[in-house]
Amino acid sequence: MSEILVNKLTGTSTAGVILVTGEGNSTTTNLQQGLAKQWVYFDMASTTAVDSLNTSSLTDSGTGKFVVNINNDFNNTSYTVNYTGNGYASDTFPANVTCVAKISYETTTTTGLYDTISYGSALVDSKYNYCTAHGDLA
């Protein structure tokens, strides 16, 4: 196997566009568009992330509600967030678990944060919260 050791990849035509060949060898995919730009694993009992990427801080905005603050902002508010939680403060799941992100999307105009909500029969500080965000960085 040949191997290139390098610290930074840059497109020659457009700096932020590098194509990589897909697994089936028939198509290419935009590497930058596919990379998660931010992710975080956190417990709503604490405002300190267990682990994260491009996450500056977490803000507790009420029972079952957290704000994820992004370090390097997105360039618009149309980025995609996937959020999963267990809707319970311990190692189990209640009925009617719902975890949603960007709950104030309509009124959130900043590109540097998004809201999460954890609901398991009632709003609850969920133990396991996982968020990933894809989109365009500023």
Added chain:
Amino acid sequence: MSTLKADTIQSTGGGAATLTKQRAAKAWANFNGSGTLAVRDSFNVTSISDDGTGLYSVDFSNAMSDGNYAAPGCATYFGNDSATGLVYAMRTSSNVYTEHGTAGFALRISDNNADSALDSGSVELTVMGDLA
């Protein structure tokens, strides 16, 4: 810092190069499914169809190699932070796709309490797996 400038990266055999410890998403989308469907932003998604209340179909620009990909997502009431929420789930639709087709997939948004299908003002999804 060393910098490699290239537009396309392939393996020496012309196939997919191995990106050490990296796996990129192959598609993602953020769309408004309430009223007239509007895609806010997307990657490798050629279209999203409104199949009825709470029912949507996502078409890929470049197909996946099989139906074994992961497509997590979530949905919200638009601008509403009420305690109840919406559930994002795959669905099988014989006249659109079987669940997890290579060309796309179908999904259903429902209320978490009543399990009634509802349109969402913000559906966000990501697709991880192998391209064709």
